[in-house]
Amino acid sequence: xxxxxxxxxxTLIGTTSGLKGVIAIxxxxxxxxxxxxxxxxxxxxxxxxxxxxxxxxQSISKKTIRTNTLKVPEKTIAPPGEKKNAxxxxxxxxxxxxxxxxxxxxxxxxxxMYFDYDLHKKAVSVYEELVKSKxxxxxxxxxxxxxxxxxxxxxxxxxxxxxxxxxSNDYLNSPYRLKAxxxxxxxxxxxxxxxxxxxxxxxxxxxxxxxxxxNDKHMVIKAYYKIADSYIEQAKQYFREExxxxxxxxxx
Numbered sequence: 001x002x003x004x005x006x007x008x009x010x011t012l013i014g015t016t017s018g019l020k021g022v023i024a025i026x027x028x029x030x031x032x033x034x035x036x037x038x039x040x041x042x043x044x045x046x047x048x049x050x051x052x053x054x055x056x057x058q059s060i061s062k063k064t065i066r067t068n069t070l071k072v073p074e075k076t077i078a079p080p081g082e083k084k085n086a087x088x089x090x091x092x093x094x095x096x097x098x099x100x101x102x103x104x105x106x107x108x109x110x111x112x113m114y115f116d117y118d119l120h121k122k123a124v125s126v127y128e129e130l131v132k133s134k135x136x137x138x139x140x141x142x143x144x145x146x147x148x149x150x151x152x153x154x155x156x157x158x159x160x161x162x163x164x165x166x167x168s169n170d171y172l173n174s175p176y177r178l179k180a181x182x183x184x185x186x187x188x189x190x191x192x193x194x195x196x197x198x199x200x201x202x203x204x205x206x207x208x209x210x211x212x213x214x215n216d217k218h219m220v221i222k223a224y225y226k227i228a229d230s231y232i233e234q235a236k237q238y239f240r241e242e243x244x245x246x247x248x249x250x251x252x
Contacts, residue, residue, distance in 0.1 A: 099133040108143065120150040141167055145176040148183060161187040178204065178211075182219050185226055194234040201227045 099107050111126035127147040130137060137143055144167050151160035164187065167180035174180075181204055188197035204223040211217055 099129060099135065101135055104130070104133070104135055104137065108137070111143075112146070115146050115150065118153075120153045123147075124150045124154065141171040141174040141176050144171075145174075145180055148180065152183060152187060157187040157190045161191070178216055178219055182223055182226070185223065185230075189226065189230045189233055192233075192237065194230045197230050198227055201230070 097103070107126060107130060111123050111130065114120075114123035114126065124147065127143060127150065130143055131147065144163055148160045148163035148167065151157070151163060161184055164180045164184035167174065167176055168184060171177055171180075181200055185197045185201040185204070188194070188200065201223045204220055205227070208220050211220055
């Protein structure tokens with residue numbers, strides 16, 4: 001059968017109609033690949049939903065265990081640090097334990113797990129405690145960047161602006177700085193501070209030639225889009241205020 005297919009392909013390639021056949025075959029291959037990618041994306045999405053549900057259920061069970069633990073005499077409570085969850089992450093922090101140099105890496109893992117599965121409220125509560133602990137953190141710029149993103153996703157734009165500004169000002173060589181500047185610009189637009197937003201965004205586009213990575217170039221393009229968006233939103237605000245003024249004048 002393979003020989004017959006080869007012969008057919010050779011015949012097709014050798015003729016004008018064969019060229020059409022090759023094009024048709026390539027199109028079929030492209031469609032098959034696109035279909036497989038679509039299916040794979042759906043599988044990943046479904047798997048992520050299931051894992052997110054498992055994490056939420058696990059959090060509920062942790063609360064139940066904590067409540068029950070309070071009712072148990074002290075002698076029956078296991079020493080701190082002995083409890084581990086299925087992922088190998090220490091439950092010390094989950095049970096309200098103190099963040100220390102010894103367990104801080106596990107606490108970061110827990111926060112990152114919540115972040116990765118879009119459990120932003122849970123992630124914020126852990127990232128905030130990490131920052132408050134004042135313990136030196138490896139990749140602290142990443143921790144602050146993720147904390148800011150969580151605030152942004154939760155609609156807490158003032159808090160997000162404050163943390164994005166910290167990453168932008170305190171970590172000049174950080175790979176997260178450009179994203180923080182873009183995030184700060186977006187938050188300022190959403191809070192109506194259009195002038196400051198554009199100053200931040202223009203500082204990104206002004207260094208466009210400096211960026212060589214595809215992801216950085218994409219953020220520069222997004223900055224241009226956000227600059228345009230800031231003018232549109234400012235115009236909308238102006239017309240809303242004009243309408244309000246007209247109503248006041250009409251009433252008088």
